[in-house]
Amino acid sequence: MATDLRISNISKIYPGCIANDNVSLQFKSGKIYALLGENGAGKSTLVKILSGVISPDNGEVYLNEKNLKLSSPLDAKKNKIGMVFQHFNLFETLSVFENLSIDATEDNKSLRIKINEILKKYNFSIDLDVPVLNLSAGQKQKVEIIRCLLRSPKVLIMDEPTSVLTEQETEELFISLKKFCDEGILIIYITHKLKEVLSLCDEVAVMRKGKVISVSQTQNEKVETLANKMVGQKLAKIKKKINISKIKDEIFKVKHLNFHSDDPFETNLINLNFSVKKGECLGIAGISGNGQNELFQILSGEIITPDTSIIFRNKEIAKLNPKQRREYLMAFSPEDRISQAAVPELKIYENVALNNFKSSNFFEKGLVNERKIKEHSKKILSDFSVNTENVELKSQFLSGGNLQKLILGRELITAPELLICYNPTWGLDVGAINYIHETLIKINDQEKSTILISTDTEELLKLSDRIAVIYKGKLSKIMPSEEVTPEKLGVLMGGGSID
C-alpha cells in the first residue's frame, strides 16, 4: 500500500529563534527524499516533531490523510514512523539480540526467527550474540535499522546517517536504503552533504533559517545549485572593507598540524598549514563536525599535539597551555559559552577572573584580589554594554547575547594581538549578532588579528579577509574573500572541489 506523508504549516518557535516557520512538505512512498540544510536550518526540529520528541506550536502531520497526534515517541512508533538518530541509542554491554528484544513485542524465539529473516533478506552480516560495543559504527547503525524494520515501518527517517561511517559502509547503507524504498517504505534522508543527495535521493527539499526554500527533483540539480540554495545568496549589509595591503607581517603561523583521535565522534586533522597577517581576519568555514572543535582546542592550547609548530609573534608557542598563550596576548572565545567559556554557577566577577592575565593583578601572591576583579568586571560590563551592572550576579541569569558580550569583553580587555573565536554568534538574536560583528570588525581596524571559525557562511563572508574551508579534517586552499562566493563555499563545505 502506498504511503503518503504530509506536513502542513508546521511552526515551532523557541525563545529568540524561529526553528520552523510554516513548513509544508509532501512525501510519497517509492521515493527517497532528502532534507537538506545547514546546521540550525531547522531540519532537526522538523524531524523531532515527526518522531514525537517535541510538539509543534502550530500545524499538522497527516499520514495517509489521517491526522496524527504525535505527543511522544511512542505515538510515532505506533503510527509506524521509524527513526535512526545520528547518535545510537544502544546498550553497549548488552548483546545485539538483547538490545533488539528490549522493546520487541514477540517472544524471544519468534523474534530471533524474524531478525534472521531480515538479516538474510538485506544481506546484513551481524552476529546477534556479541555485545554491541564490539561492533563497528556501521554495524551499530544496522542494529538500529533492524530495530525499525522489526516494526514494519511505513516511514523511515535517517538523521545524518553517514557522519560516522566509512566510505564503504556508506555505500552499503545506500544499497539497503534503495531496497527499502523499492519495498514501499518512504525514506526521508536528512543531511548537509550535497554529493549524497545527488547520488541517493529522488527529490530534495532545502531548508534555510526555518523555512523550506525549494523542493525539486535531484536530476535537475547540481552541487552548485544545491549549495546556492542551502547557503543563500543574501549578501551582508555591513561588509567590512577588505585589507588592501597584502604585504603585512605574518603574526601567526601554523605548520604541520596533525591530530589523531581514537574517539569515533572526534575528527582527525590532517596536515593543516596556515598563517594570519597583522590586522587580518582569517575565516575557517565548514559544516560542524569536520574538525573545528579539535582545531580550536589545539589553537587555544587545550590539546597539545606533538610535531606541530605554532609561531606567534616570532615565538614558538606550540607547547604552551592556554594561560601561557594568553600571556603572549592571544585570546579565545570557544563555541560552548555555557559550560566552557563561562561557568553558569559562578558570579560574573568570578567568570571574569578566569582570564587571569599577568598584568591584571587579580591574584597577588596567590591571594584573591576581589576588589580589583570587581572593578575590572564593572569596566567590562559598561564597555561591552552588558545588560547589568551587578558583578555579583550569577552568570546563569544572563541571556545568551549578554553572556557572549561578557566573554568577548573579558577576552578583549587585555588588548590581544590575536583573537580566536568559534561560532561567536550561534543562538543569538539579531541585535546581539550585530553588536558582536561590529566588535570583531573593530578589532581588525585596530590592526589586531582574528581567526573566525564558523559554520555560518554569511558571517564568514561578512567578516573575513581570507577564507578556507575545513572538510573531514583537511583544510582547503586559502582564498581572498572577494574571490569567494556562497556557491563556492557550499561546494567546498559539501566535500566537492572547485576549478
Add this chain to the structure above:
Amino acid sequence: MEVPLIKIEKRNDAPMALYFFTPFIAIILTILGGGIIFYILGFNPIEALKFYFITPISNLYGFSELLLKATPLCLIAIGLSFCFKSNNWNIGAEGQLTFGAIIGGGVALLFYNQDGFYILPLVILAGAIGGMIFALIPAILKTYFNTNEILVSLMLVYVSKLLLDYLVVGPWSNPEGFNFPETRQFSDSSRMPLLFEGLRIHAGIFLALAAVMLSWFILYKTYLGFQIKVSGLSLKTAKYAGFKGKTMILVVFMISGACAGIAGVGEITGPIGQLHRMISPDYGFTAIIVAFLGRLNPFGIIFASLVVALTYLGAETAQIFLQIPKYTGQVFQGMILFFLLASDYLLFFKVKILNLKKNELRH
C-alpha cells in the same frame, strides 16, 4: 490496564536555599528511621533514641568524648573537602590516617625514653608527611598513568592496615609486652596535652579548628581555592582557563593526606598512647559522610562532625544499656548518607508518574 511509568526530570528551579537545609532533613529522617528500627527490634523507640542521642552527652565526660571523636572526623573531612570540591574522589583517608600514624608513631617510638618539647611537633609533622606521601600514590598514578583514584586509594587502605599489623606484631612490638600485638607506650613528651584533668579531650581539637580556619581561607581567598572551585564545577572550563590540572590534583591529595595523617597521629598520641592494631574505628571512611553532610563547607563540617561523632557514642551507650551491638552506629551513619543523597536527589530532580495503557508500553 493502566501501568504507572515513572519519569525523572531535572528541575530547572531547584531552590538553592534548601540545599543547605537538606542535611537537617536527612538528620531528622535518620532519627525517625532509627526509631522504627528500634521499634522492630522490640524496644520503646523514644527511650532507645534517648539512650542513643541524649544520654551520651548528658554529662561533662560524655561531652568531652563527643569532642574527642569529632576531632579526627572534622580534620579528615576538611582535607577530603579539598579533593571532593575539585572532582577528585579520594576515599582512602583511612589508609592515609593509618600510614600517618605509622610514620608519626615510628618517630614517637624513637623517642620513647626521652623528654623534650620538640618531640610532639616532630611526631605530628612526621604524621602529616606520612599521610601526604600515602595520598600522593593515587594522585601520581591518576595524573601520570590515568588510573582511577577511587580504586587505588581504597585498595591502599588495606595495604597500610596490613603494614601496621606486621609492625606491631613483628619489628615494633613491645619487647616487654608478652607478645601482645602492640608497641611500647610513647613517652609523655610525645603525647597530646590533655585540656582538663580527668577528661580525655586533648589539644588535637585546636589542630582541627586551625584546619577549619585555614581551609576556609584557602578555599575562598586564594588562587588555589578559585582553581579548585572552577575545576569542581566544570573541568572543561578549567582546561580552557589553562589551570595546571596535574599540579592541582597532586596538591589537593597532599592536603587531604596531611589532614588524615594528623588525625591518625592525634589518635595515637591522644587517647591511645601507643600503636596497636585498632587505632581507628573507620574514621577515614566515616569522614566521607561528614564531608558531604557538611556540604564541603568548613563550618558545615564542624557541625556534621559533631552529629556523626554522636552516632559513635550513641552506639556505645546502646550496647551497654540495650545490649545491642555497637555496630548500630554504622547503621545510623549509613542512614544519614542515604537520606542525604535521597533528599539531594529529590531537590534536583522531580519524579513524574505517567499513566499508560499497558499495550502502549509495548509499542
